[in-house]
Amino acid sequence: MSAATTPAGERHQSIDAVRGFAVLGILLMNIVGMGLPSFAYLDPTYAGGAEGADLWTWAASNVLVDGKMRALFTMLFGASAVLIAERAARSEGGLGPAQTHYRRLFWLLLFGLAHAFLAWYGDVLTLYAVAGLLIFPFRKLPARMQIALGAAILLLLLTKNVWMSGQIEALRAAALAPGAAAETVQAWRETSMTISPPPEAKAAEIALFQGSFADAIQARANLLGLFYAFLFPTEMLPEAVGQMFVGMGLFRLGFFTLGWSGRAYGALIAFGYLVCVPVTAWLAWLIWKSGFDPLTLHEMQVWQQLTRPFIGLAHAAVLLLVVRAGVARGLVGRLADAGRMAFSNYLMSSVLTSLVFCGYGLGLFGELSRFQLLGVVAGVWAFMLGWSTPWLRRFHYGPFEWAWRSLVQWRLQPFTRRPAGAAAAAG
Template identity: 45%
Template sequence: MNPSPRYATIDGLRGLAVMGILLMNIAGFALPSGAYFNPLAGGGTGPADLAAWAASFVLVDGKMRALFSILFGASTLIVVERAETAGRSGPRTHGLRMATLALFGAAHLLFVWSGDILLHYALVGLIALPFVALESRQQLRIAMMLLLIQLVIGAAFLGSFVALRHAAQLPDADAATISAWRDFAAGVGIGSPADVAKEVARLRGPWSGIVADNLSHALDGPLFLLAFDGPETLAFMLIGMAALRSGFLTGEWLRRRYLKAAAIGFALGLPPTVALCWWCFASGFDTLTTFAAATEGGIAFRPILGLAEASLALAWLSGRESGLKARLRAAGRMAFSNYLGTSLAMTFLFYGWGLGLFDRLGRLALYPVVAVVWLLMLLWSPAWLARYRYGPLEWAWRSLARGKAQPMRRTDIEIVSQ
């Protein structure tokens, strides 16, 4: 029995997305936690390092997450519809996939990297199921409503953080309030030298200490992410479902239509995003200003830029075949293995259980590391798929979700027909 037919453009786009996710997450692997949002928190403040941060802020941060979420929503629709076509229950199939994904995500979160997104996707993916049957227009309307809800939620959170900073700066502020503000600032901005030193020592230390800290935040981290980002993530998934049905993701549009969509998206999304970046510089990278620009400020523009970048990529992917496109498709077919494999490689490189390079490289110096990992993805993915039907973790996910081991090795006929 052969695997289900695949959409070549979606595989290629997923390959680009999983590579872009590493570009977005590299600061989270290698630098103190506040440096993910704020360049003054780690990674160097030279012109080249600040330029690298700015380029990532405008073109990568949030946009790759939006694209990955859009593709996840499209995959949800594909899985449900193909299950029902095969005579299986679509909701049951999807539910088992999300339950299994949640197990992988929890293991990733606790034992590998605290920046896991898989558990969040599994939870939001379960919420997304009732929306699969809706028409595309309804899905888009609900997505717009969810983005508005996200704006309100984000404003409420930011308001509470402003109040917390004000209370912590009062002359009679109690120790608990000061500590709460310090913890928040260390996580999204510039922490105290003592807090940064503590984080560096923990992540350069033994694996047991890292796991113990992850366990101490096992519930509050995923729950906060669900509350803070859940509506936006669900909105992106619904956009992905509508984009699949429109033919946008499957390469059915004409090349000039993709290029037109990209031009419109960049025209709408780039100027305000650049303005937000300038606001961060103008504020001296004030903790709350920079965090607000990266989160609340980008809600309206992340999907626009994410889709603009996807449009540009699809204009290329839907054109003449090339070896690079074939390798990208292979990386996309193994996005799950590549995502988790990247986490293992990066934590080995930067954490104490491996080479211990955490907070030893400047921000600009991290990008050659990204380039090497990209090259490895493009090399190993097609080599693996030449012999096997699925990536190793794709096979494990599918086998666990279906309750039995799936056929893994390609037959001679499948190899010859490739």
Template identity: 45%
Template sequence: MPDRPALPTGRIATLDGVRGMAVMGILLMNIAGFALPEGAYYNPAAYGSSGPLDYALWAVMFLLVDGKMRALFSMLFGASLLLVAERAETAGGSAPGVHYRRMLTLALFGAAHLYLIWWGDILLHYALVGCLAFAFRGQTGPALLRGAILCFVIEALIAAMLYLSLRQIEVAGTTPGAAASAVKGWLDTRAELGLSTPDRLAAEIALYRGPWSGIVAALTGEKALLPLYLLYAGGAETLGLMLLGMAALRSGFLTGQWPRRAYWRAAAWGYGIGLAGTGLLLLLCLRSRYDSLTVFGASMAGGLPFRPLVAIGHAALGVLWLTAGRSGLRDRVIAAGRVAFSNYLGTSLAMTALFYGWGFGLFGRLDRTALYLVVVGAWAVMLLWSKPWLDHFRYGPLEWLWRTLARGRPQPLRRRTSPPNAA
């Protein structure tokens, strides 16, 4: 068998389908970032939890979604990066030229998303890390896997240093007789990690219920350096996940080429170790009564070894379902994955219109349980529009715009004939 087996040509249904599952699943975590004060993204005690069901739903998200869907999304980005580069080479084009134009255009989309719409953007981060990941495209599957593990080790060291520095701030600010500046430093840090003061909460709620101009001022002001922080605090992990996705594509894992029993085995190992470790972290959070630094540490640094494993479990079950036979739901999930870029950015526009002051102003008004009903509604929209659109057009609207800008000329959008399976 060659060290670098040829990748499949044409659309890969399993890759599109798993991407569809990822873009739908990531909203389960992002919904708190759209609708609640920032600390509630990690900590259920920060805001939005008024009863046992809210806390129970947070616990389920912590086990299955928090960081895991982002990990799966990152893996799929790495796989797609490799696929686009190799197909450009096969067509006789310049893989570096195609890749870096795509990343530059993606960075522009990401910057607009981050500074004009929502602070939780991931696209700019992917564009920056994707420039580094491209250098590994010629590696074999085992080499990519070793590179991913090295990245995770580097990320673990960075995360440990960050966590220890936060603990030092806590000790300095809570020791009896601590200086006023140290106390204030800890209270500010504690608020940023989750448990904010009433005054800060009120100010944040007023900001996002206010006009768009005020939100943009905050995003371009206090959030201006967020991409640099993400590179420092999560860049190594993201690169490792992209390399893991490349290895998964090269091995045939993401293309449905493994025996079904191998996927069941991958799911068992991924969930068995990943969920067990995440479950211990969850117990630690519960025992601490949602201490802000404990929950933040468990979600970020503590979850690092387990996120890729659970993501692999999700991908394995996804491929098993996608290859089990044709169904209407399967086709719609695949379509949602083919227009994942449009679904991701479209979701941000829809959710901020729903929750921010320039729209319906529901920011901070719904508890977690109600927010997950909003998620189900958003899923229904994704599944309902994606397939009919692709029955008539080659790409999603934003996929077409990305492709057009990256290639410097308008791309054909409308299909000449309807696909054979068009409904």
């Protein structure tokens, strides 16, 4: 999302291509929450189907995509914070690094809140705005210290979640034991609803999203209340901060700008695909073998936090080697242009899918299976890859990047490119 503050002539195609890849990949998981009741994101038996093609769609997404693309996107945001601060420090007469950063975050927060209520309750922009406040003072730490700090935060989060899983397991055992106290049974009932919502919650969510525009806003407000009250401070924020620190350090070590050796990229790919993917697949198999038991599902999802960043970085390393080799240039160029317009593409994907699924559009919320949702993904991907390149031939920035940059600078920025002939005549 650095396009909002990065002149077109000073870009790294490698970063843009990875960002474009990540914004496309995020949709593979977001589409589940966009088109199905929210808990289906975790449990395919809740909605969307858990047999045949639907099961394989869940399994492939769980192993290769879930949390991996978001981790990569978040790392890139941390990298962009460093990149933009460095460019602001070199500019003469413009905003300084801190002023640029905090203005960007202020407007990003407002964009994010509007996006969350009007289009997609799973918005990450508000999260990035808050996490960005916390990481900026540490941008000048040594790169390896930034990575170590990020890793420590992520390990602390994992430790907390493992402990909580144990507490939930103990509570269930106590509540199901003969002669369990009434308060213990009630505590288990309340806890079990957080890891396995009742059917009436699903029906109410479907009814709202298939209703009017106001109904859809109400549905998003209900879900956002849960997110902001519980998940945001305890799960989403520490994870984002940790991943941003890792991204800052990796950027400064040259990972995203092709500064690593082929052997180093290869080692990361090997660890991600030969170690982390099999471990994640085994955890997914345990979930399936349990019949998607809510406690097993929750526990295995917790342990998958260990492997997610490495698989996401392995995906990025493959693409970075492709960029370095100069092969598949047409696809790489399309991905890079989609990455230059990642802010616009992220928001537009939510607008398009809301029109597909909500009652004020086609009203398909809850109607498609998990596998069928991939058809919607393919259509939005075609849109992202199809419009970004021709748009950037005519304009300096994507529409939302331009608006964001103009708001940060508090003056309208150049938008339309001058035709080559006109520029030559003027010269």
